Amino acid sequence: MKLLDILTSSIRASAAYNADFQAAPSCILWPDAERQWRDAMPILQAAMPELFILGDYEPQKRQGPAIWLRCVLGRSLADIDLPENLTPVIYLPGVGRRDLRAVDNCPKPLQPLAPLQYSGVFFSQANARDWTILAWLVSSDGGLGLDAAKDDASRKAMLAALPRLLREDSACLQGKKLDSDFFNSLLTGGDPVREILQWLNGDAEFRAARSENEWQAFVEICKSGFAFDPARDGLLCAAENLARHEGPWLKAWERYRESWRHFPNIEAQIRKCSPPNGTLDWYLSEKNSGWPQWNDEQEESLRKKLAALGSVASHECAARLLELEKIHAKRRDSLWAETGQAPLAHALRELAALAENSRASLAAGSIGDIVKIYAASGWRVDDAALKAMSECTETRDREIIRDILRNIYLPWLEDSSRYLQSLFENHQYAGASCESAWREGDCLLFVDGLRMDCAKNLATLLAGRGLRPKEEIYWAPLPSLTATGKPAVSPVCGQISGGDENADFEPVVTASGKALKGNFEKLLAEAGWEILKNGATGSGNGRAWAEYGELDQEGHHKTARFAVNLHGLIAEIAKYISALLAAGWSRVIVVTDHGWLWLPGGLPKIGLPADLVENKWGRCAVPKAGSIINARKYPWHWNKNRYFALADGAKCFRAGQEYAHGGLSLQECLLLRIIVGETAKNDNARLADVKWLGLRCKLLASGPFTGLRADIRLEPANADSSLAALPKAFKSDGTVSVIVGNDEDAGREAYIVLLDAENRIVAQEKTVIGGCRDGNG
Numbered sequence: 048m049k050l051l052d053i054l055t056s057s058i059r060a061s062a063a064y065n066a067d068f069q070a071a072p073s074c075i076l077w078p079d080a081e082r083q084w085r086d087a088m089p090i091l092q093a094a095m096p097e098l099f100i101l102g103d104y105e106p107q108k109r110q111g112p113a114i115w116l117r118c119v120l121g122r123s124l125a126d127i128d129l130p131e132n133l134t135p136v137i138y139l140p141g142v143g144r145r146d147l148r149a150v151d152n153c154p155k156p157l158q159p160l161a162p163l164q165y166s167g168v169f170f171s172q173a174n175a176r177d178w179t180i181l182a183w184l185v186s187s188d189g190g191l192g193l194d195a196a197k198d199d200a201s202r203k204a205m206l207a208a209l210p211r212l213l214r215e216d217s218a219c220l221q222g223k224k225l226d227s228d229f230f231n232s233l234l235t236g237g238d239p240v241r242e243i244l245q246w247l248n249g250d251a252e253f254r255a256a257r258s259e260n261e262w263q264a265f266v267e268i269c270k271s272g273f274a275f276d277p278a279r280d281g282l283l284c285a286a287e288n289l290a291r292h293e294g295p296w297l298k299a300w301e302r303y304r305e306s307w308r309h310f311p312n313i314e315a316q317i318r319k320c321s322p323p324n325g326t327l328d329w330y331l332s333e334k335n336s337g338w339p340q341w342n343d344e345q346e347e348s349l350r351k352k353l354a355a356l357g358s359v360a361s362h363e364c365a366a367r368l369l370e371l372e373k374i375h376a377k378r379r380d381s382l383w384a385e386t387g388q389a390p391l392a393h394a395l396r397e398l399a400a401l402a403e404n405s406r407a408s409l410a411a412g413s414i415g416d417i418v419k420i421y422a423a424s425g426w427r428v429d430d431a432a433l434k435a436m437s438e439c440t441e442t443r444d445r446e447i448i449r450d451i452l453r454n455i456y457l458p459w460l461e462d463s464s465r466y467l468q469s470l471f472e473n474h475q476y477a478g479a480s481c482e483s484a485w486r487e488g489d490c491l492l493f494v495d496g497l498r499m500d501c502a503k504n505l506a507t508l509l510a511g512r513g514l515r516p517k518e519e520i521y522w523a524p525l526p527s528l529t530a531t532g533k534p535a536v537s538p539v540c541g542q543i544s545g546g547d548e549n550a551d552f553e554p555v556v557t558a559s560g561k562a563l564k565g566n567f568e569k570l571l572a573e574a575g576w577e578i579l580k581n582g583a584t585g586s587g588n589g590r591a592w593a594e595y596g597e598l599d600q601e602g603h604h605k606t607a608r609f610a611v612n613l614h615g616l617i618a619e620i621a622k623y624i625s626a627l628l629a630a631g632w633s634r635v636i637v638v639t640d641h642g643w644l645w646l647p648g649g650l651p652k653i654g655l656p657a658d659l660v661e662n663k664w665g666r667c668a669v670p671k672a673g674s675i676i677n678a679r680k681y682p683w684h685w686n687k688n689r690y691f692a693l694a695d696g697a698k699c700f701r702a703g704q705e706y707a708h709g710g711l712s713l714q715e716c717l718l719l720r721i722i723v724g725e726t727a728k729n730d731n732a733r734l735a736d737v738k739w740l741g742l743r744c745k746l747l748a749s750g751p752f753t754g755l756r757a758d759i760r761l762e763p764a765n766a767d768s769s770l771a772a773l774p775k776a777f778k779s780d781g782t783v784s785v786i787v788g789n790d791e792d793a794g795r796e797a798y799i800v801l802l803d804a805e806n807r808i809v810a811q812e813k814t815v816i817g818g819c820r821d822g823n824g
Contacts, residue, residue, distance in 0.1 A: 051213040061170045062134035074135040074167040078177050080143035087209045097133040113159040196226040204230035207260035234264030240302045248310040286316035290337040304382045305786045342383035349391045357450025364454050365402035372399035390439045397435035404428045409463035421713050430500035432456045436610040449647035464712035465696040477522040488633030490591040496599030498642035502719035508621040513754045513804040519720040523641045524684035526667040527715040532640025539570040545685025554685040587631020596620045602706040634724035642715045643708040653698035665707030666694045742787040752777045756802045763798040763811045793817040
């Protein structure tokens with residue numbers, strides 16, 4: 048029961064009488080010589096329609112002088128509604144019980160009320176003393192029997208917090224020490240960390256939204272809990288304390304890190320302070336990560352070191368990248384990295400991955416060996432190169448990444464491509480094959496230019512959506528262009544062949560000899576395939592052909608932003624696949640026609656005179672009849688009697704092209720078919736580790752955790768009992784960090800729950816907020 052309800056009941060109980068020998072009291076007089084209860088009148092009057100106040104004439108507030116109150120009791124005022132079934136209560140601020148008893152000496156303004164002491168009753172203690180707030184809290188005879196401090200600071204805070212105090216539940220106060228910190232916490236909303244951050248974010252707005260009592264309570268909370276006086280020390284001292292995040296300020300820093308978006312002005316306050324950057328410790332210690340200036344200097348230092356790597360030997364460049372990664376990896380966990388102020392630290396992760404994975408040579412062994420290595424780790428080199436560039440938006444940083452990629456990525460591309468081409472000179476190229484045993488309920492989704500690294504990222508996103516993608520490797524048809532590749536992976540590939548003229552690499556419909564272009568969809572429809580256009584999902588019945596995604600288009604036309612946009616393009620494809628499955632298709636089979644080569648600054652150019660070729664793309668060309676050109680020649684997929692020329696290694700027939708395809712390389716030709724239809728099961732997911740750092744809980748999951756989220760609840764099955772802002776998804780490494788927002792929850796028993804996509808609990812574990820699972824601290 049709330050204290051307000053208890054107080055209301057106690058006041059009304061004062062009017063109890065024995066009808067056998069007593070008359071009903073005319074009113075209840077509530078004397079309060081010290082005016083301690085005055086601030087609580089608004090909420091008390093809202094709960095008690097029979098409560099009236101002695102004071103200036105303000106009838107709309109049920110307040111007026113003594114004579115007016117007598118008229119109220121006499122029910123002679125038409126505009127005052129006095130409840131029939133409740134005994135009127137008259138609150139007397141500044142008036143003690145003794146003031147009314149001495150009738151002869153009673154002040155004239157009070158005299159109309161003096162007779163009421165005989166016809167009414169008093170709301171007072173059993174010893175006839177007026178109820179003070181402290182007496183009511185601690186008294187076991189008519190009061191609450193709580194443990195309230197009696198020092199001056201606590202009394203002062205108690206008076207200021209009275210309206211908030213009355214809204215507290217009595218059961219929650221049992222066993223607590225009600226001291227100045229407690230009362231001040233009530234006035235500051237019970238969350239001093241949030242209050243400090245709000246004040247730091249905007250002093251003027253913070254002060255304007257609070258009463259003087261609330262401001263003083265905030266000051267006292269800061270003094271006792273943070274050894275800091277906002278009124279005396281000011282904003283910049285607080286900002287410096289936050290940046291150092293030592294002692295009690297660590298909690299404030301952790302909260303700021305978790306919810307920095309809600310406090311956009313705090314960083315500017317920290318930047319106004321003078322950091323300890325004149326010390327050796329400034330450059331060596333991670334404890335300085337609270338200063339954005341420290342991150343700035345670390346980022347600039349990294350910029351200079353990366354800029355020097357474009358001109359060193361490739362092997363030395365790779366080694367230095369791995370050394371720099373050891374130094375700067377932790378900085379990616381800093382707040383400033385999360386706010387986007389450490390792009391080079393993020394790019395370094397990808398450059399280090401590129402350096403590490405490119406150690407496995409793709410210029411040795413059999414075709415089978417190369418395929419195995421590339422499918423396992425080699426694709427990560429291509430993926431890392433793109434991601435490294437995507438992290439940087441400034442031109443100077445993109446130029447640094449460009450030079451490093453040309454130093455270590457280009458030689459790797461060149462060597463692997465040239466070696467693969469040499470192998471296929473002596474072996475028949477595999478070409479594309481397409482599954483023929485199509486089922487009812489299949490949707491074949493064609494994505495133009497879905498290179499293997501993009502397909503791997505797509506599979507990861509699908510798994511994160513609770514799906515279970517199956518991967519199958521296949522080779523693109525040659526040349527690796529859409530005109531050749533797309534029909535080869537279609538379900539009507541058996542009705543297509545190549546004509547004698549192939550300057551555009553366009554095959555024909557075998558039965559009619561007509562160009563496939565303009566007749567492709569007709570073939571599909573005649574074979575019983577529904578055509579889904581412009582993101583349509585269809586009915587889920589029969590079989591369907593869909594085309595979606597703009598990877599190849601972006602690569603050709605938006606090369607400057609290609610690396611940045613790529614993840615969003617892949618995410619859109621994953622979303623569309625989910626929509627197709629939701630529409631009722633039992634399987635979605637993702638296929639593509641070709642991959643591509645990408646290199647900032649342009650692929651190296653290899654000369655090919657225009658007068659020797661009929662047509663020329665970036666990586667392939669059709670020689671004129673009888674012309675002799677110095678380039679590798681391979682047969683066209685659709686007509687083995689027609690040959691075309693391919694650029695050597697990773698070179699390009701056109702200068703300045705950053706994005707090109709049509710040639711023979713792992714990146715262009717080794718592709719991934721993705722089959723999606725089954726839902727992943729998370730039932731075997733478990734918590735492998737739980738670690739509390741203050742109110743931040745760091746979790747590590749084992750088993751199939753993809754798509755799972757973590758929450759902390761007082762009652763495991765009750766989502767409303769969550770102590771976290773929102774359930775948080777596990778990262779790709781199986782980790783997640785969940786923060787409990789209220790300091791008062793420290794020490795409470797709770798449950799960590801793992802939730803699947805349908806909010807079903809797949810695992811749970813009991814914990815202690817701020818503690819650890821084994822109880823050893």
